[in-house]
Amino acid sequence: MNDSERTKNWYGQVAANYSSDQRKNWYGDVAEAYNKVRPRYPQTLIDRAIAVAQLPPGATILELGCGPGIATVPFARSGFSMVCLEPSQVYQPLTKVYQSQAPSLVAEREDRATQERILQGLTQDIADSGLFRTAVCEHLPCKMTYSIDDYLMLLNTFSPYKMLDPSERDSVFTSLREVLERLGEGVQVCYLSAFHIAEKI
Template sequence: MQDSDSVKAWCSEITTSYTLEQRKQWYSVVAHAYNQVRPRYPQKLIDRAVELTQIPPQATILEIGCGPGIATVEFAKLGFSMVCLEPSQEACQLAQINCAAYPNVKIINTTFEEWQLEPNKFNAVLAATSIHWITPEVRYQKSAEALQDNGSLILLWNTPPHPNDEICHLLDEVYQTYAPSIPKSVRYQARETHQANFQEIGQDFLNSGLFQDLRSEHLVCETTHSIDDYLLLLSTMSPYMKLDLQQRDALFANLTEVLERHSPGSLQTAYLSAVQVAQIKRN
């Protein structure tokens, strides 16, 4: 029950703290950085999503909140037709560039809430680290209504990449001094907590009575960042975006100093990547 409550608090913070207009543009100022440094979804999980859902080669996928097209490109490579919704104009432009080689991908600058529903059209609804931005009463019902009778829901997740425990410990004092509003529990949330949160979001789809047969898989992925790219990555995360510019600059300058001293040149990080699939439930 505690995990469920934390998920509801996490999702409600987004949908109640920000108006729809604010949510539309939240990532606009960091769209290019997001495109450059946000972690990618492992091909193994993309392939598993296709295997688990058994969507046909000629399937049409509706993607909710495609951003600059990080997941979009991976499904487009497999030959699927896609209709992708993205509220940020800047992210839409990047998605169009990234998907230029795939004529069966259509990018629409709108929110899922405002999108004119095309009922019973899609073989799958895809959301890649985005479904928590959708108003709860919309995300279940409208996703179900968009799907064909044998359609599937695909949720992909990437958690923020974290350095190892030793490096995290060295950075604690910097955060306590320059950004106490970002506690350690937010900066370095345990993988088990992320997994529990994802499971609860999937369970909420089942609880809606509109979906069934939830299945989940995950991988731990290791990456190497330059220190500049790691800080650029942090700048695309909401807790850092909420800081005023002067505070964020001071935080990043001091993080850079510590990282250059203890991990000169590059930084090893790891993140959790997960896929969840469920089937539409028709009465």
């Protein structure tokens, strides 16, 4: 099974096992953690997305699934009006923090090559949908060092961990903490920060 098929299979399992209300509120129980430890987008990536999308100054951006405003803030600081929709009620109080920046604010370990293939697969899926003229994806490699507490909090925001039974998840985190504490005080995470832009037909 290739990466794109594995990703589609995972989404299919989630769709089959969780109601639309459960999916809408998927990250709701970890909203504070998500806001605290999820990495922010590098300004270089934000600038590149603006250039590729050919957004004129002051354009209005519709952001679907804005969560706590991780992408909202850098776009708003770049002078864009933001119309942000968030289906999860839990995030709505968090998003109010960003109103000064955006007044209209309403599994397996993957290496870099795998992440790049997944991003390319998503780009191809967008192009193959027949709903868009063009689909562009760009990414930027990033690194971040977390304290052990923040790293475990970060993991708690990822779907594979959220899908675990709570007692199983606690056991995994306890074991991870023991190993990480023996190895040092921090955990370096490497990831790709990416954007997709598609022109609607």
